[in-house]
Amino acid sequence: MTTHQDIENLIPAYALNCLDEDEALLLAEHLAACPACRDEMLAYQRTVNQLALAAPPTEPSPQLQQRLARRIRPANAATSRQAARSWWQTVLAGFKQSAPVWGAVAVVLLIGLGLANVWPVTPTSQPMRVVSLAPTQAAPTASGVMVVSSDGEYGAVIVENLPHLPSDQQYQLWLIDDGQRTSGAIFSVDEHGYRAVQVESPRYLIDYDGFGITIEPAGGSPGPTGPKVLGGEF
Numbered sequence: 001m002t003t004h005q006d007i008e009n010l011i012p013a014y015a016l017n018c019l020d021e022d023e024a025l026l027l028a029e030h031l032a033a034c035p036a037c038r039d040e041m042l043a044y045q046r047t048v049n050q051l052a053l054a055a056p057p058t059e060p061s062p063q064l065q066q067r068l069a070r071r072i073r074p075a076n077a078a079t080s081r082q083a084a085r086s087w088w089q090t091v092l093a094g095f096k097q098s099a100p101v102w103g104a105v106a107v108v109l110l111i112g113l114g115l116a117n118v119w120p121v122t123p124t125s126q127p128m129r130v131v132s133l134a135p136t137q138a139a140p141t142a143s144g145v146m147v148v149s150s151d152g153e154y155g156a157v158i159v160e161n162l163p164h165l166p167s168d169q170q171y172q173l174w175l176i177d178d179g180q181r182t183s184g185a186i187f188s189v190d191e192h193g194y195r196a197v198q199v200e201s202p203r204y205l206i207d208y209d210g211f212g213i214t215i216e217p218a219g220g221s222p223g224p225t226g227p228k229v230l231g232g233e234f
Contacts (some may be wrong), residue, residue: 002026008037015044103146131211131232138231139163142193146232152206153200157185157213162193162229165215173207174217174224176200176233184211186220209233 013019014027017205031038066209086122133144144159151166157173166170173185184199199205210233 004030004034008040011037012044013040013171014041015048022211057062066166110207121180129206129234131234133157133159133213133230133232135209135230136228138215138227142230144230144232146205146211148205152204155184155201155205156196157199158196159189159213159230160192160194162195164189164193168218169226170218170220171213171229172193172220172224173197173199174212174214175199175205176212177208181224182208183214183220183222184218206234 007027010019010023010027014024019027019137027041031041129146129148129150131146131148133146135142139162142159142162144157145156145161146157148155159171162171170186170188172183173187174181175184184203186199187195187197189195201208210231212224212228212231214224214228216224
């Protein structure tokens with residue numbers, strides 16, 4: 001049996017990005033219910049974020065900078081994009097295979113932990129963005145979140161307690177910019193009213209003002225036609 005102390009001992013390794021997938025998931029589940037360990041985890045991460053600043057700065061020669069740029073820039077860019085895309089696909093696959101266990105708040109925490117492993121937070125970096133989706137009278141018990149990567153390129157929507165629709169209807173996510181709505185996802189929910197789905201967008205998600213989910217015919221609509229069930233904005 002894993003004790004509280006066993007899980008607490010994982011926090012320093014997580015801050016250094018040294019946990020395997022099973023350990024990271026175990027820690028995420030514990031952090032969702034333990035404020036003291038969340039505070040300790042944040043303290044460790046703040047310390048780790050300062051490690052790069054501990055050594056005295058050294059200015060490389062212009063020749064060395066040019067050589068390094070030629071050798072690593074193309075590969076590094078491709079690898080970063082591949083890693084980011086792979087991470088989103090892995091997380092979403094895990095969510096799609098099971099109903100919610102901890103509720104929307106813990107799901108956001110889990111996604112935050114995973115994002116921190118792909119894009120470590122530095123003193124000058126922007127955090128990931130989380131948009132709460134508020135319910136309407138059409139689905140008063142529903143809840144949801146939009147999670148957007150710090151660069152705005154990747155996003156996911158997670159919903160729960162949405163009504164289960166008949167086979168000729170589906171939910172559709174709309175990306176809203178200055179009153180114009182672009183479809184971002186078309187999905188159905190399981191018997192728990194739960195679904196996690198990747199957002200597809202022709203633009204960076206941070207370019208949009210807000211998000212809304214409506215009930216539409218199966219396969220989606222060119223524009224919103226049904227009642228709105230969830231909505232939120234940056």
